[in-house]
Amino acid sequence: xxxxxxxxxxxxxxxxxxxxxxxxxxxxxxxxxxxxxxxxxxxxxxxxxxxxxxxxxxxxxxxxxxxxxxxxxxxxxxxxxxxxxxxxxxxxxxxxxxxxxxxxxxxxxxxxxxxxxxxxxxxxxxxxxxxxxxxxxxxxxxxxxxxxxxxxxxxxxxxxxxxxxxxxxxxxxxxxxxxxxxxxxxxxxxxxxxxxxxxxxxxxxxxxxxxxxxxxxxxxxxxxxxxxxxxxxxxxxxxxxxxxxxxxxxxxxxxxxxxxxxxxxxxxxxxxxxxxxxxxxxxxxxxxxxxxxxxxxxxxxxxxxxxxxxxxxxxxxxxxxxxxxxx
Amino acid sequence: xxxxxxxxxxxxxxxxxxxxxxxxxxxxxxxxxxxxxxxxxxxxxxxxxxxxxxxxxxxxxxxxxxxxxxxxxxxxxxxxxxxxxxxxxxxxxxxxxxxxxxxxxxxxxxxxxxxxxxxxxxxxxxxxxxxxxxxxxxxxxxxxxxxxxxxxxxxxxxxxxxxxxxxxxxxxxxxxxxxxxxxxxxxxxxxxxxxxxxxxxxxxxxxxxxxxxxxxxxxxxxxxxxxxxxxxxxxxxxxxxxxxxxxxxxxxxxxxxxxxxxxxxxxxxxxxxxxxxxxxxxxxxxxxxxxxxxxxxxxxxxxxxxxxxxxxxxxxxxxxxxxxxxx
Numbered sequence: 001x002x003x004x005x006x007x008x009x010x011x012x013x014x015x016x017x018x019x020x021x022x023x024x025x026x027x028x029x030x031x032x033x034x035x036x037x038x039x040x041x042x043x044x045x046x047x048x049x050x051x052x053x054x055x056x057x058x059x060x061x062x063x064x065x066x067x068x069x070x071x072x073x074x075x076x077x078x079x080x081x082x083x084x085x086x087x088x089x090x091x092x093x094x095x096x097x098x099x100x101x102x103x104x105x106x107x108x109x110x111x112x113x114x115x116x117x118x119x120x121x122x123x124x125x126x127x128x129x130x131x132x133x134x135x136x137x138x139x140x141x142x143x144x145x146x147x148x149x150x151x152x153x154x155x156x157x158x159x160x161x162x163x164x165x166x167x168x169x170x171x172x173x174x175x176x177x178x179x180x181x182x183x184x185x186x187x188x189x190x191x192x193x194x195x196x197x198x199x200x201x202x203x204x205x206x207x208x209x210x211x212x213x214x215x216x217x218x219x220x221x222x223x224x225x226x227x228x229x230x231x232x233x234x235x236x237x238x239x240x241x242x243x244x245x246x247x248x249x250x251x252x253x254x255x256x257x258x259x260x261x262x263x264x265x266x267x268x269x270x271x272x273x274x275x276x277x278x279x280x281x282x283x284x285x286x287x288x289x290x291x292x293x294x295x296x297x298x299x300x301x302x303x304x305x306x307x308x309x310x311x312x313x314x315x316x317x318x319x320x321x322x323x324x325x326x327x
Numbered sequence: 328x329x330x331x332x333x334x335x336x337x338x339x340x341x342x343x344x345x346x347x348x349x350x351x352x353x354x355x356x357x358x359x360x361x362x363x364x365x366x367x368x369x370x371x372x373x374x375x376x377x378x379x380x381x382x383x384x385x386x387x388x389x390x391x392x393x394x395x396x397x398x399x400x401x402x403x404x405x406x407x408x409x410x411x412x413x414x415x416x417x418x419x420x421x422x423x424x425x426x427x428x429x430x431x432x433x434x435x436x437x438x439x440x441x442x443x444x445x446x447x448x449x450x451x452x453x454x455x456x457x458x459x460x461x462x463x464x465x466x467x468x469x470x471x472x473x474x475x476x477x478x479x480x481x482x483x484x485x486x487x488x489x490x491x492x493x494x495x496x497x498x499x500x501x502x503x504x505x506x507x508x509x510x511x512x513x514x515x516x517x518x519x520x521x522x523x524x525x526x527x528x529x530x531x532x533x534x535x536x537x538x539x540x541x542x543x544x545x546x547x548x549x550x551x552x553x554x555x556x557x558x559x560x561x562x563x564x565x566x567x568x569x570x571x572x573x574x575x576x577x578x579x580x581x582x583x584x585x586x587x588x589x590x591x592x593x594x595x596x597x598x599x600x601x602x603x604x605x606x607x608x609x610x611x612x613x614x615x616x617x618x619x620x621x622x623x624x625x626x627x628x629x630x631x632x633x634x635x636x637x638x639x640x641x642x643x644x645x646x647x648x649x650x651x652x653x654x
Contacts, residue, residue, distance in 0.1 A: 165492045167520045173510050180503045193494045198577035205539055205578055212536030250525035251532050
């Protein structure tokens with residue numbers, strides 16, 4: 001274990017020479033984006049660094065309890081002499097926070113996505129980590145920075161949310177060691193799990209009930225939809241179906257689960273989940289999206305039935321191709 | 328950490344002198360009952376012991392993949408010179424496996440329930456453990472018994488299921504150390520979580536959808552029911568709503584969640600969940616059941632509306648009393 005010594009030294013050098021840093025996490029932030037941004041922010045501030053924490057989109061309500069979450073801004077007001085991007089697999093994921101005026105500033109790219117395009121001056125990409133916050137645990141260890149309870153809470157949040165409470169396929173001994181390390185440092189696992197994953201408004205559960213009622217299947221594919229009118233019925237805003245695709249991915253017998261969500265602007269968000277051996281990232285990529293082999297997504301314009309037909313067609317082709325490849 | 332030295336020595340002595348052992352787990356077995364039974368069984372067999380694994384009820388399908396699960400019998404065929412009860416809080420929990428003919432046989436009682444009645448010749452009761460299998464990890468360590476991958480799978484199953492994938496309030500550093508220890512010994516966390524917690528038949532998910540549709544609330548209490556006719560509609564047997572109460576306990580705003588399940592024989596199973604500060608074990612105990620403060624249950628005769636009225640009345644009284652006690 002332990003991170004690459006050469007990379008560690010390069011990051012150490014960049015951090016030492018920096019006077020004003022900009023830390024950026026990705027658009028539509030999740031627990032790992034917010035957790036790594038706040039966790040590394042606290043660690044660097046304890047080292048006396050002057051820094052801005054930025055993310056194009058606002059912090060989802062379930063993460064606002066994390067320390068300093070109110071400090072995250074939608075846009076930095078430079079100048080900066082170092083940028084650290086967190087959990088961003090490519091430049092676009094930084095959104096409008098990364099504007100042309102920042103082009104000359106050295107950028108340290110810290111990310112765990114296998115699809116990372118290595119867009120930084122320094123690129124530390126570790127797909128064996130289950131979350132970017134797991135990498136920050138390693139970084140703190142390498143740097144000799146102590147983990148305080150607030151830092152530990154932020155970092156454990158990334159591990160808990162990216163693994164949906166340790167249930168994804170990549171959770172290994174190294175990930176569990178990081179979890180134990182963070183709990184020993186004072187992170188409150190139960191608080192984190194309850195606040196980030198388990199608390200749902202009643203209306204949102206009722207929406208799930210309706211979406212389950214409308215489940216459709218075709219062979220090994222199962223899908224459902226969340227429309228604007230369904231959300232209106234329960235008085236819910238966008239993103240109120242988060243977690244539905246994961247929940248449905250546990251249904252026995254289906255290889256691929258798809259949730260079609262009609263956004264307020266009419267565009268369709270397509271969330272896909274699959275069992276190992278069936279790669280939905282390839283389909284998502286083909287449709288202009290991306291993700292992990294077992295959890296991917298894309299965004300498509302058009303009316304719901306047309307989008308559904310197009311996606312189902314692609315998934316069926318992909319399932320057929322996978323079957324051909326089997327020995 | 329580490330178990331009481333005196334207790335360890337007494338158990339060591341009993342095990343050393345025993346030639347034919349009967350291991351018993353509780354009726355209506357869960358993952359901790361099956362995991363501790365199979366895990367300790369494998370450990371003792373590796374020590375060359377002759378033993379019978381017994382449980383009055385059959386192994387739930389989600390645990391049949393665990394090693395040696397087919398070896399569990401519904402009734403031992405003695406004679407035995409040692410009984411070890413696992414995860415049983417009182418004599419009744421052993422069911423018909425513990426019959427009068429066994430009354431003279433020394434019994435080692437290993438359990439993590441705070442309500443344990445200490446019915447054994449040796450009683451090792453540790454409510455600080457999240458599962459009985461966590462105690463078996465300690466026992467193996469104390470005894471110097473190596474943890475093989477099959478043993479580790481059985482023991483991790485108890486920790487995963489009793490904590491619902493590490494989300495209950497009692498998951499602490501000691502529990503997480505046991506988890507890491509078992510993963511280092513070769514336990515496959517993902518396989519265990521997927522098979523024991525996340526895999527649901529489509530019909531069962533559809534039943535959940537219907538139960539969600541019928542959710543009822545009264546102040547801080549939320550409840551729903553699973554009737555025989557609902558199960559018939561989806562072609563499901565008893566116990567097909569397992570997990571529903573836990574799922575609903577995440578709904579924001581409710582302090583107590585109750586699921587009323589009409590069994591095939593017409594008797595009503597009452598499953599209750601509560602947020603910390605609200606104790607449902609007391610209510611369950613009053614109604615002839617039992618459990619933990621945040622997860623308890625009882626079984627009542629009568630028609631569904633009458634049982635619902637009775638339970639709701641008790642819960643309301645209990646909530647009112649709790650409120651009076653608040654500072």
